[in-house]
Amino acid sequence: MKPRYLLNFMFIIIVYASLTFYIGWNGWVWLHTAYDLNNKWIYGFIVGLISCSYIIGHFLKGVPLFKIIGSYWFGLFQYAILFLPLSNLVAFLLILTGLPTTSVIYWVGGAVFLALVILFIYGTYNAYSPVVRTFSLVIPKQVGELKELRIAMASDMHFGRLSGIRHVRRLVREVNALQPDIILLPGDIIDDDPVPFTQKKMGNVMKDLSAPLGVFGVLGNHEYYGGGIPTFLQEMERIGINILLDQVIKVGDSFYLAGRKDKTDSNRLSIENLLVDIDPTHPIIMMDHQPAEITQAQVNNVDLLLSGHTHRGQMAPNHLITKRIFENDWGYLQKSQLHTIVSSGFGFWGPPLRIGSRSEIIQIDITFVNSGNSGIYK
Structure with a gap:
C-alpha cells in the first residue's frame, strides 16, 4: 500500500x-x-x-x-x-x-x-412502502405500428439480508399491477453477494415479473463488489431476466434497448462505441446504472436514459451530496432530445431507512410521434 x-x-x-x-x-x-x-x-x-x-x-x-x-x-x-x-x-x-x-x-x-x-x-x-412515480414522455420517432410504450422500471433493489423475500414479493406485485409492455431493472438488483438471493429462493418469486416485451437489466456497482457476477448471471438467466452487458438489442422490431456495464468495470465500452452501428432515426432507450454520463448519452442520440445508484442520498441530508455529484441525482431532466430519469431505488443500502427519500417504482408512458417537440407530462 x-x-x-x-x-x-x-x-x-x-x-x-x-x-x-x-x-x-x-x-x-x-x-x-x-x-x-x-x-x-x-x-x-x-x-x-x-x-x-x-x-x-x-x-x-x-x-x-x-x-x-x-x-x-x-x-x-x-x-x-x-x-x-x-x-x-x-x-x-x-x-x-x-x-x-x-x-x-x-x-x-x-x-x-x-x-x-x-x-x-x-x-x-x-424503505418498505414503495410508491409509484409516473412520467409521460413524447419522443418524436415512430417505427412500424408502435405508437405507445409503457415501461416499468425499478433499480437498486439490493435484495439480500434486509431487503428480503417479502420485498421481492412487493416488487413483483406492484410492477405487474402496472401492466407494463417492458420491465427494466437498471442495476444493483442484489446486495453484493448473490448467496442470500439464491439461498432464500428470491429468484423463484422474481421470475413472476411479466411483460410482453420481456424483462431486462444491467449490472450495478454492487454486483461487482460481491464478486459473484457469474453466479448472478446464471440465476438471472434461469428466471428469464436478460442482463445486457454492453449490448444493444432491437425490441419488437421497434426500438433499440442498450444496456451498459457499470462504471465500476474499467473495460466497459463508451456510449459512442456501444451505439456505433445504431440507426439514430429509431428510438434509443439506454440503461446505465450510474447517471454519470448524461452529456455523452445526449450527444450520441439516446432518447431515454434510465439510471439509479444515487438512492437520492437515502438518508437526509445526504441528498445535498448526491445533488452536487450528479447532474441529475433524482427524477427527471431533459437535455435536447434526451430524457433522463434517475430512480431513488426500490430497496436500500445499509440500514433499511429512507429519510428524505422513498422506495419507488417508476412508470414511464411513452408516446412516439413522427415529428414535433419531445416533452414530459407528469
Whole structure:
C-alpha cells in the first residue's frame, strides 16, 4: 500500500474511532445518570463490537447477524452525529440556568433517544412502502405500428439480508399491477453477494415479473463488489431476466434497448462505441446504472436514459451530496432530445431507512410521434 493511501486510511480510522467514542460517551453519560448503569467496560466492548459489525459481517458471511447490526449502526451513527452536538449544547445551557444536572441529562438524553426511535420508524416505513412515480414522455420517432410504450422500471433493489423475500414479493406485485409492455431493472438488483438471493429462493418469486416485451437489466456497482457476477448471471438467466452487458438489442422490431456495464468495470465500452452501428432515426432507450454520463448519452442520440445508484442520498441530508455529484441525482431532466430519469431505488443500502427519500417504482408512458417537440407530462 502506498504511503499516501496508508495515511488516508489511518486518518479515516482515527476520525471514525473518535466519532464512535463520542457517541458511546454520550450514551454512557445518559445511561449511567438516568438508569445507574455502572459496568463501563462491558458497555464499551458492546459499542466497539457494534461499530465494527459490518466489517466483521463482511468476513463472517455465515453469520448474517453482524452485517444486519452493522447496517443499522450506519443509520444510528449518522443521526447521532447530527443530533448529539445540538443536545450537548442544549444541556450545557440548561445547566447554566441552574437546573439540576441529573434532570437535564435525563430529559435531554431521553428526547434524543425518542427522536431517534421516531426517525427509525419513519425511515423504515419509507424503505418498505414503495410508491409509484409516473412520467409521460413524447419522443418524436415512430417505427412500424408502435405508437405507445409503457415501461416499468425499478433499480437498486439490493435484495439480500434486509431487503428480503417479502420485498421481492412487493416488487413483483406492484410492477405487474402496472401492466407494463417492458420491465427494466437498471442495476444493483442484489446486495453484493448473490448467496442470500439464491439461498432464500428470491429468484423463484422474481421470475413472476411479466411483460410482453420481456424483462431486462444491467449490472450495478454492487454486483461487482460481491464478486459473484457469474453466479448472478446464471440465476438471472434461469428466471428469464436478460442482463445486457454492453449490448444493444432491437425490441419488437421497434426500438433499440442498450444496456451498459457499470462504471465500476474499467473495460466497459463508451456510449459512442456501444451505439456505433445504431440507426439514430429509431428510438434509443439506454440503461446505465450510474447517471454519470448524461452529456455523452445526449450527444450520441439516446432518447431515454434510465439510471439509479444515487438512492437520492437515502438518508437526509445526504441528498445535498448526491445533488452536487450528479447532474441529475433524482427524477427527471431533459437535455435536447434526451430524457433522463434517475430512480431513488426500490430497496436500500445499509440500514433499511429512507429519510428524505422513498422506495419507488417508476412508470414511464411513452408516446412516439413522427415529428414535433419531445416533452414530459407528469
